[in-house]
Amino acid sequence: MALTIRLSLFLLSSASFVCVSISQKVGGPKGPLTSHFIDWLAAHGYEQDQFERPEIGPNGSFGGKRRHGEQITNEPVIFIHGNGDTALYTQAPLATGWSRKVLKGGELIGTDGNCSLGPPLTKHIDTFLGISGPNYGLCVCQLAQTVPAWCNALDGLYPGYTCQDQMLCGYTAGNCKQENYSALLEKLNNDSAREAEHVYAMWSDVDEVLLFRGLTWGKPTSRIPGMNGRWISDRNSHIAMKDLTELRQYEAVVHHSI
Ligand SMILES: *[C@@H]1O[C@H](CO)[C@@H](O)[C@H](O)[C@H]1NC(C)=O
Ligand SMILES: *[C@@H]1O[C@H](CO)[C@@H](O)[C@H](O)[C@H]1NC(C)=O
Numbered sequence: 001m002a003l004t005i006r007l008s009l010f011l012l013s014s015a016s017f018v019c020v021s022i023s024q025k026v027g028g029p030k031g032p033l034t035s036h037f038i039d040w041l042a043a044h045g046y047e048q049d050q051f052e053r054p055e056i057g058p059n060g061s062f063g064g065k066r067r068h069g070e071q072i073t074n075e076p077v078i079f080i081h082g083n084g085d086t087a088l089y090t091q092a093p094l095a096t097g098w099s100r101k102v103l104k105g106g107e108l109i110g111t112d113g114n115c116s117l118g119p120p121l122t123k124h125i126d127t128f129l130g131i132s133g134p135n136y137g138l139c140v141c142q143l144a145q146t147v148p149a150w151c152n153a154l155d156g157l158y159p160g161y162t163c164q165d166q167m168l169c170g171y172t173a174g175n176c177k178q179e180n181y182s183a184l185l186e187k188l189n190n191d192s193a194r195e196a197e198h199v200y201a202m203w204s205d206v207d208e209v210l211l212f213r214g215l216t217w218g219k220p221t222s223r224i225p226g227m228n229g230r231w232i233s234d235r236n237s238h239i240a241m242k243d244l245t246e247l248r249q250y251e252a253v254v255h256h257s258i
C-alpha cells in the first residue's frame with residue numbers, strides 16, 4: 001500500500017521520470033537510476049523511499065535524465081502489481097483495486113487501519129489500464145469471507161453472499177444487481193471520480209486466478225465503470241495477460257486505443 005501511494009504521488013512531479021520494475025527479464029531495460037535522477041529524488045524528499053531497489057539487482061529500477069538539460073520526450077509510465085509473480089494470492093489480486101483507490105482519492109477504511117488519500121489524481125493521469133483486476137470481487141470468496149484474509153468484505157475481494165435471486169456466484173443464471181460486496185470495491189465502483197482521462201481494461205476468459213471465466217455474478221469482474229475500451233483474450237493465463245500483451249499496453253498508453 002505504501003509503495004503504491006508513493007509511486008502515484010510521484011507521477012505528479014514532472015521534473016524527471018522513473019520506471020520501477022518489480023520482476024526483471026533478461027534483455028529488459030538497463031538500470032540503475034541515473035545519478036541525475038537519484039539527486040533529484042534526494043532533493044525532493046524521496047531519499048528514504050527506496051526507489052532504487054538494489055536488492056533486486058542492478059536493473060531493479062531504471063531511467064532518469066543523464067544530464068540536466070536533457071529533454072524528456074516520453075510520458076512517465078507507472079506499473080503497479082503485487083508481490084511478484086510467485087505470490088499471486090497474497091497481494092496481486094488487490095493491486096488493481098489499490099491503484100484505482102489511490103487515483104480516485106478519498107478515505108480508505110482498511111482492516112489494518114484507516115487513512116486519507118486526498119483529492120483524486122485524475123487530472124494528472126492520462127491513461128489507466130487495468131489488467132485482470134478483480135474489480136467486482138471473486139466468486140471463490142463467496143463462501144470464504146474470512147479465510148483467506150484477502151476475501152474479506154471490508155477491503156478484500158468478497159463478491160457478496162447473494163445477488164438478488166441468484167445464489168451461486170460462479171454459476172449465475174440470470175441478470176442481477178450485485179450488492180453488499182467488498183466495501184472497498186463497492187465504494188470504488190460507486191465513486192464517479194475517474195482513474196484517468198482514458199480508462200481501459202483487459203482480461204482473459206481462461207484466467208486461472210480469477211476463475212469462472214473471469215465472471216462474478218455473471219459479469220466480467222475486470223470491467224471498470226466508465227471505461228473507454230476493453231480487450232478480452234480467449235487464451236492468456238493471468239500472468240500472460242501482463243507479460244505477453246506489451247503491444248496492446250503500448251497502444252493503450254500511447255495511442256489511446258485497445
Ligand atoms: C541488466 O540489463 C542489461 C540490459 O538489458 C543486461 O545486459 C544485464 O544482463 C542485466 N543485468 C542483470 C543482473 O540482470
Ligand atoms: C476506521 O473507520 C471506521 C469507519 O469510520 C471505524 O469504524 C474504524 O474503527 C476505524 N478504524 C481505525 C483503526 O481507526
Ligand SMILES: *[C@@H]1O[C@H](CO)[C@@H](O)[C@H](O)[C@H]1NC(C)=O
Nearest residue numbers: 160161162163164179180181
Ligand atoms: C446489505 O447489508 C446491509 C447492512 O449490513 C443489510 O441491511 C442489507 O439487508 C444487505 N442487503 C442484502 C441485499 O443482502
Ligand SMILES: *[C@@H]1O[C@H](CO)[C@@H](O)[C@H](O)[C@H]1NC(C)=O
Nearest residue numbers: 179183184186187188189190
Ligand atoms: C453503491 O451504490 C448503490 C446504488 O446506488 C447503493 O445501493 C449502495 O449502498 C452503494 N454502496 C456503497 C458502499 O456506497
